[in-house]
């Protein structure tokens with residue numbers, strides 16, 4: 001599943017090619033993904049300039065010249081391909097736009113858990129996908145104080161809380177485990193037990209793991225295609241994620257990485273150095 005760094009990488013790739021271009025034609029090749037495509041989408045996009053491409057949580061937001069925003073969610077298996085010339089015709093090439101300079105962008109989504117919507121700019125923040133989202137983890141307003149306050153009255157352990165999009169937007173399973181490891185905090189710790197100092201450390205490590213992943217081009221466990229057309233994302237080495245049974249990178253021979261299940265998702269951690 002694409003996490004925030006993958007989506008950011010897609011946004012950065014799209015930006016290079018599509019920003020400032022005019023949509024010459026669009027193709028919507030099936031009625032729906034996870035949700036129906038907006039009615040008449042292809043016609044509505046035609047002739048609009050793509051003014052700015054941004055990301056909010058795991059949503060790609062293409063701001064268009066007529067005051068509308070094209071929202072793309074990659075879901076579980078969505079990927080974006082870019083190219084020039086003949087547009088892709090593959091059976092998973094569900095949504096394609098071509099710009100006036102001959103470039104195209106195609107959304108492929110074999111499992112169809114993704115979503116596409118066209119929203120009036122003024123209604124963007126109240127859209128069901130975006131309303132109620134917490135701060136962006138890489139922005140300044142996500143800081144130790146804010147996290148400490150957000151966790152104070154919360155029941156349950158820290159790991160599922162970090163993945164709660166209302167607390168902070170866009171942190172998925174991989175980076176929640178990685179950030180907790182770097183902050184020496186056990187995924188099992190009750191939220192309300194985290195001190196302000198620990199919250200500050202955790203905010204720092206969340207930002208660090210996300211920034212490092214974005215820098216190396218995003219990571220994924222699926223065969224994502226990079227927006228620049230290259231097959232596959234750069235594969236990261238994770239300190240704890242999916243490292244069950246391996247030696248802890250800090251404790252070496254003294255401890256192994258454990259896998260536990262929390263809120264239906266795997267958490268990976270070291271019992272010895274994460275408290």
Ligand SMILES: [Zn+2]
Pocket residue numbers: 248249250251252255270271272273274
């Ligand atoms: Zn350890």
